[in-house]
Amino acid sequence: MMMGKDKNRYGQYFTIEAIADFMVSLIRHDRSASVLEPSCGRGVFLGQLEKYGFNNISAYEIDPALNPPYPYVQYRSFVSSPLDERFDVIVGNPPYIRWKNIEPELKSELEDSSLWKRYFNSLCDYLFIFILKSIEQLTENGELIFICPEYWMNTTHSRSLRDYMIANGSLSEIFHFKDAALFEGVTSSYVVFRYVKSVHNAGIDLYRYNQKGKPSVQELQQKSCFDFIRIPQFRQGERWVLASEEDRMLLSAFEQECSKRSDDLFSPVDLYRLGDFCDIGNGMVSGLDKAFRIKDVSGLNDGEKSHLIHVYKAKDLQPFYNISDSYYFFMKEEISENQFQIKYPSVYAQLSACRDELSKRYSYGKDLKFWEFAFPRNESLFRRQEPRIFVPCKERISHKNYFRFAFADESTFPLQDVTGILKKPDCNEDIYYILAYLNSSRVFHWLIYNGIVKGDIVEFSEAPLASIPYRPIDWDNDAEVAIHDEVVNNTKQYIATKDIGILEMIEQNINDLFHV
Known part of the structure; x- marks a missing residue:
């Protein structure tokens, strides 16, 4: 409304x-x-x-x-x-x-x-x-x-x-x-x-x-x-x-390549979707990022360091990789305020300086301590020890022809302005393949017409991401397997070198897959 x-x-x-x-x-x-x-x-x-x-x-x-x-x-x-x-x-x-x-x-x-x-x-x-x-x-x-x-x-x-x-x-x-x-x-x-x-x-x-x-x-x-x-x-x-007739034809061809094959000519087209192959979750909510972000890790004691999480926010992301990061204090331990002050003195001092603002956070119906995250949403998903993909929850596209799907390692958490994507256990494609696929021009083109768009802003919450058509690999097809492996290798190389020439190779890899 x-x-x-x-x-x-x-x-x-x-x-x-x-x-x-x-x-x-x-x-x-x-x-x-x-x-x-x-x-x-x-x-x-x-x-x-x-x-x-x-x-x-x-x-x-x-x-x-x-x-x-x-x-x-x-x-x-x-x-x-x-x-x-x-x-x-x-x-x-x-x-x-x-x-x-x-x-x-x-x-x-x-x-x-x-x-x-x-x-x-x-x-x-x-x-x-x-x-x-x-x-x-x-x-x-x-x-x-x-x-x-x-x-x-x-x-x-x-x-x-x-x-x-x-x-x-x-x-x-x-x-x-x-x-x-x-x-x-x-x-x-x-x-x-x-x-x-x-x-x-x-x-x-x-x-x-x-x-x-x-x-x-x-x-x-x-x-x-x-x-x-x-x-x-x-x-x-x-x-x-x-969309124009030409764009509609391109969208239709893309969806056809992502459709599940059926012997029944009269059955409706059913698409493979990203949500069939990946678990997707919005990032955790601190309620006041400036209070929990630790700028100088060297000043913490060992106990405080043990409760740090490595974090990417939306501003840290570029297509395929991150350009910055930060550390946040995150703890769920049952503890009194006096004990907290003794065990975690530096963090206590930092949080206490923001105590009034922290008390005004939305509490999600909980008795929220001022040192606790407001909503550690999808924490269990992001605790999984496997690499993941992050994307900003909202992206303005008026002057862009790309989205920022970025690789993150198994120890990195997204905050509330980022959505995380992890492979389901039975997904056979490599996370680097999924990363390249999501950053491809075909997916971008589909999303600008079919994503949850408000004005020039595309929303990447769980449901719209899960709906993206997905092109799985036919593992009995040697040509497709070879393309998959080349996509993975080229994507790893691009993240390591930032050589923009490799992006053209990755895009060609994806195009080859759709024409196999």
């Missing part, structure tokens, strides 16, 4: 006038068209509709406290409004609320809705019913123009909504604003889309916002703040990837 200072219990995020003006300008119907704003808020869209000369306007608003100054506003919920009403145009900024955050009375309303019961469940969001019910209430060739987060375009639980939309019409334009600051305090990536009922366009005009900050009305009207490409129309049963 997008967060802003104007958020209330109805999931309201108020649209800036420039965006409302732009969205109304996208309407193709003439000024006599019947228009609905299903959640009008303070009335910014209504003002723009009147400015553009529309005079057959209806509007709903569930929150009478907003009191938009338009006599045709009905203070009721769109979800329960008459389903047999028809409109030529529906435009607006629908509410976005995750199921767990929906107010009880709104949940009851959804549970009574025939449309909700037919298409959705408790994994779905309040936004979905606004999109689907709007389409139901459009006339033939009617237009739906909404601004909303883009997450529903590729999540599993929104598939029924996407399939419904493709079955009943098509998108004509999508304006992808990524993480531009159109709402106060909002960090989600969002889109404006225009959808036409009963019309099946062959392609979609995709506009990607290429500026920082809020656009002006003039920039939007002239589309000078967008990069443009035409993409194929979406199909039923697929996630909506905002």
Whole structure:
């Protein structure tokens, strides 16, 4: 759910006038068209509709406290409004609320809705019913123009909504604003889309916002703040990837190479995934890194040194290797404060200097001592005596064509801004092969379209990493085994020498594997 200072219990995020003006300008119907704003808020869209000369306007608003100054506003919920009403145009900024955050009375309303019961469940969001019910209430060739987060375009639980939309019409334009600051305090990536009922366009005009900050009305009207490409129309049963035909073909070919072979021609494609071969865990949380980081190890006694852990943070990582590191004090011993001060005097002095800040850490429901990590998440995983791969939990890719999957030895721990990847016991591929594979251009290309992306930030928590298609080695194929071994050797050599010429060899190794 997008967060802003104007958020209330109805999931309201108020649209800036420039965006409302732009969205109304996208309407193709003439000024006599019947228009609905299903959640009008303070009335910014209504003002723009009147400015553009529309005079057959209806509007709903569930929150009478907003009191938009338009006599045709009905203070009721769109979800329960008459389903047999028809409109030529529906435009607006629908509410976005995750199921767990929906107010009880709104949940009851959804549970009574025939449309909700037919298409959705408790994994779905309040936004979905606004999109689907709007389409139901459009006339033939009617237009739906909404601004909303883009997450529903590729999540599993929104598939029924996407399939419904493709079955009943098509998108004509999508304006992808990524993480531009159109709402106060909002960090989600969002889109404006225009959808036409009963019309099946062959392609979609995709506009990607290429500026920082809020656009002006003039920039939007002239589309000078967008990069443009035409993409194929979406199909039923697929996630909506905002990619060109060429890129979609590359993604499809990549996934095909990572698919499990089946003798059944009619069975759905099943992919090998990284999570099938690796254990993945987010790093441990100290709650206040500056308190636990030990800058001068030489000043510690032997007992203090025995509780040091070798640590990589996100800033320490580069593709394949680390550029810096640090040591942190980490202890789970049951001990009184007096005993702690006696046994670990230098660390006690350092932690005591930050005691007030440490006391304000989120405690995860525990009686947390000030010398303890707030949440030693996945500690048992990282105690395993085997090498691992680290990657920053979040990576901005606006000016990069790589991610930072880095090798770490068996004694190194990730902190909260890093996610760790370790081989499962039955995985036969070498960790250096997995490292090279994850740093390959094929995986990068797949992730920028299929990873958990918010604006230009890709998120690498456990679930999205586990979903990455994986290319295992056919150990009965001598050519594949030879490529695997060459990848391993070249990767080790690159980490040792940092010779960038070896990167080209590694990339070629991966390409060779996909063409065996």
